[in-house]
Amino acid sequence: DQQVKQNSPSLSVQEGRISILNCDYTNSMFDYFLWYKKYPAEGPTFLISISSIKDKNEDGRFTVFLNKSAKHLSLHIVPSQPGDSAVYFCAASARSGGSNYKLTFGKGTLLTVNP
Amino acid sequence: EPEVTQTPSHQVTQMGQEVILRCVPISNHLYFYWYRQILGQKVEFLVSFYNNEISEKSEIFDDQFSVERPDGSNFTLKIRSTKLEDSAMYFCASSGQGQNYGYTFGSGTRLTVV
Numbered sequence: 377d378q379q380v381k382q383n384s385p386s387l388s389v390q391e392g393r394i395s396i397l398n399c400d401y402t403n404s405m406f407d408y409f410l411w412y413k414k415y416p417a418e419g420p421t422f423l424i425s426i427s428s429i430k431d432k433n434e435d436g437r438f439t440v441f442l443n444k445s446a447k448h449l450s451l452h453i454v455p456s457q458p459g460d461s462a463v464y465f466c467a468a469s470a471r472s473g474g475s476n477y478k479l480t481f482g483k484g485t486l487l488t489v490n491p
Numbered sequence: 492e493p494e495v496t497q498t499p500s501h502q503v504t505q506m507g508q509e510v511i512l513r514c515v516p517i518s519n520h521l522y523f524y525w526y527r528q529i530l531g532q533k534v535e536f537l538v539s540f541y542n543n544e545i546s547e548k549s550e551i552f553d554d555q556f557s558v559e560r561p562d563g564s565n566f567t568l569k570i571r572s573t574k575l576e577d578s579a580m581y582f583c584a585s586s587g588q589g590q591n592y593g594y595t596f597g598s599g600t601r602l603t604v605v
Contacts, residue, residue, distance in 0.1 A: 418599065421596070465533075465534060483533040
């Protein structure tokens with residue numbers, strides 16, 4: 377049951393160009409979305425998040441866009457740098473109600489930024 | 492910057508043995524979690540813990556698994572009788588309240604069951 381889907385297992389871009397990573401979700405109860413970056417043998421590192429009441433959130437080179445009607449979000453990295461090369465995970469949470477905020481992860485997209 | 496600390500970084504155990512994975516969450520966080528990632532697969536939720544009790548667990552978290560917060564700082568995951576398929580990276584996470592509630596992961600424990 378893939379409630380969060382990242383359909384591109386890998387993406388390769390040139391340094392300085394834009395990287396666009398996509399994520400789709402099926403559970404309409406999700407109201408908070410996060411992007412994590414992960415290097416091998418390390419834990420996921422938080423990058424940026426967005427609440428369902430917004431359609432865009434920007435933090436430096438990273439921007440996340442949310443299209444609720446399409447149940448789609450994307451992470452834009454501009455300009456891409458070689459140090460951005462990592463696996464990027466999309467995660468979603470249903471914050472309203474309950475006593476926990478478990479995250480449901482996508483399978484990840486391996487981004488390679490070529491010098 | 493506050494960190495979630497996990498020990499050990501790598502644990503090798505024989506099938507059928509008990510293992511305890513340890514975590515020190517961020518001190519002012521209220522919610523604690525365990526996730527795991529089998530090699531090549533996605534990160535999967537195991538269990539969440541709040542107010543000294545389990546608030547949710549996944550179907551993976553069967554009777555062989557248990558969690559405990561024994562002393563107000565540590566958060567442990569115990570696997571009573573390990574199986575080969577328990578081999579994975581286990582990540583502890585903690586979160587508080589707020590915009591992204593500071594959801595922070597530890598660097599993981601690689602569990603290898605032989």
